[in-house]
Amino acid sequence: MVETDWNTYYAQRKSSGSPTRKITQRLLLGVVNRFKPQALGEIMEFGGGDSCFYPAFRRTYPSVRYTIVDKSHEGVAKFQQKYGTDNVDALEADLLAEPSLPASDLVYSIGLIEHFDPDQTARIIRAHFAAAKPGALVVITYPTPTTLYRTIRGAAEMLGIWRFPDERPLFFDEVNGECAKHGILLFRKLNWAIGLTQELVAYRKRS
Numbered sequence: 533m534v535e536t537d538w539n540t541y542y543a544q545r546k547s548s549g550s551p552t553r554k555i556t557q558r559l560l561l562g563v564v565n566r567f568k569p570q571a572l573g574e575i576m577e578f579g580g581g582d583s584c585f586y587p588a589f590r591r592t593y594p595s596v597r598y599t600i601v602d603k604s605h606e607g608v609a610k611f612q613q614k615y616g617t618d619n620v621d622a623l624e625a626d627l628l629a630e631p632s633l634p635a636s637d638l639v640y641s642i643g644l645i646e647h648f649d650p651d652q653t654a655r656i657i658r659a660h661f662a663a664a665k666p667g668a669l670v671v672i673t674y675p676t677p678t679t680l681y682r683t684i685r686g687a688a689e690m691l692g693i694w695r696f697p698d699e700r701p702l703f704f705d706e707v708n709g710e711c712a713k714h715g716i717l718l719f720r721k722l723n724w725a726i727g728l729t730q731e732l733v734a735y736r737k738r739s
Contacts, residue, residue, distance in 0.1 A: 534697040534698060535647075535697070535698050536647060536695065536696045536697060536698050536699070538581065538602075538603070538604035538606070538607060539604050539605060539606040539607070540606075541604075541607075541695060542581055542582050542604055542606040542607040542610055543606050545582065552725075552726040552727065552728075553584045553585075555723070555725045555726050556642060556673070556723065556726060556730070557584070557585055557588050559721065559723055559732060560585065560640070560642070560671065560673075560732070561588060561589075561592060563671060563719055563721075563732065563734050564638060564640075564669065564671065565592075566719075567669050567718050567719065567734055567736070568637070568638060568669055569637045569638075569665075569667055569668060569669060571637065572593060572596060572637045572638060573595075573596060573597060573637055574596065574597045574598075574599070574634065574635070574636040574637050574638070575589060575593070575596050575597070575598050575599070575636060575637065575638045575639075575640075576598075576599045576600075576601065576633065576634070576636040576638070576639045576640075576663055577598070577599070577600045577601070577640055577641065577642075578601050578602075578627060578639065578640070578641035578644055578656075578659070578660065578663075579601075579602055579641050579642070579643070579644035580600030580601065580602055580607075580611065580641075581600065581602035581604045581606070581607015581608050581610065581611055582606075582607045582610040582611050582614070583600055583611055583615075584642075585642065586598060586600070586611070586615055586620075587615075590615075595619075596619070597619055597620075597621070598619065598620050598621070599620070599621040599622075599623065599633075599634065599636065600621070600622050600623065601623045601625050601627065601631070601633065602622075602623075602624065602625075603624065603625060603626045603627070604624075605624055608622045608623070608624045621634075627655075627656055627659045628648075628652060628655055628656070630659065630662075633662075633663045634663075635663065635664065635665045635668075636663055636664060636665065636668060637664075637665055637668050637669070638664075638668060638669045638670075638671070639660045639661075639663045639664045639668065639669075639670050639671075640660075640669075640670070640671035640672065641656075641660065641671075641672055641673070642673050643673055643674065643675065643730065644656065644672075644674075645657060645672060645674050645702070645707070646674045646675055646699050646700050646701060646702050647696070647698045647699060647700070648698075648700070649700075650706065653700075653702070653706070653707075653710075654710045657672070657707065657710040657711055657714075658710065658714065660672065661711075661714035661715060661735075661737050664737045665737070666737055666738070666739040667736060667737060667739055668736075668737045669718075669734060669735070669736060669737075670711070670714075670715055670734070670735045670736075670737055671732065671733070671734045671735075672707065672711070672732070672733055673723070673730045673731065673732045673733075674701075674702045674707060674730060674731060675699065675701040675702070675728055675729065675730050675731075676701055676702060676703060676704070676722065676729055676730065676731045677701035677703075678722075678724075678729045680724070680727065680728075680729055681701060681727075681728050681729045684727050684728050685728065702731075704720070704731060704733070707731075707733060708733070711733065711735050712735075714735070714737060714738065715735030715736055715737045715738055716735060716736045716738065717733065717734075717735055718734045718735060718736055719732070719733065719734040720732070720733050720734075
């Protein structure tokens with residue numbers, strides 16, 4: 533399988549504020565505000581190089597400690613250049629290598645787990661829960677192969693502008709099959725508004 537070149541992706545990406553990202557951001561923050569633990573002191577974003585969502589979280593939770601984890605050197609460097617403060621950590625790490633990570637009250641990823649084969653996807657899901665405190669919130673989004681998704685992706689591939697060759701749209705049963713081993717499902721929603729349909733799921737990690 534050809535892997536996505538994330539260093540090139542982050543180097544060439546000019547905006548993190550596209551309309552579809554804003555839609556995802558509203559949904560994400562709404563779910564976090566609804567289900568977050570009473571004390572939200574630490575947030576960890578997996579695949580968060582040059583994070584699109586950090587500014588909104590910082591505005592909403594100004595005192596939170598925010599950590600991104602990404603294996604892309606370019607993505608981590610861009611995040612540090614933009615947002616490096618005493619209350620931010622940017623870790624360059626491969627989650628499949630099971631790095632030692634601080635425990636957080638919220639662990640989330642947006643469009644990450646679909647870039648792996650089934651066994652690796654399960655391992656990445658487990659990493660979310662491993663980095664979460666007991667009772668913490670885990671939020672994951674992933675594309676799902678609706679007709680709308682397949683149509684838009686097919687057109688992008690025909691035009692030569694599709695940049696994610698290893699993206700593997702997932703069904704809920706595969707994702708929940710691993711998540712349910714570690715947490716309790718709180719919320720599930722298919723986000724049609726962004727075109728390339730993504731499902732968002734939220735779990736409470738078991739104590």
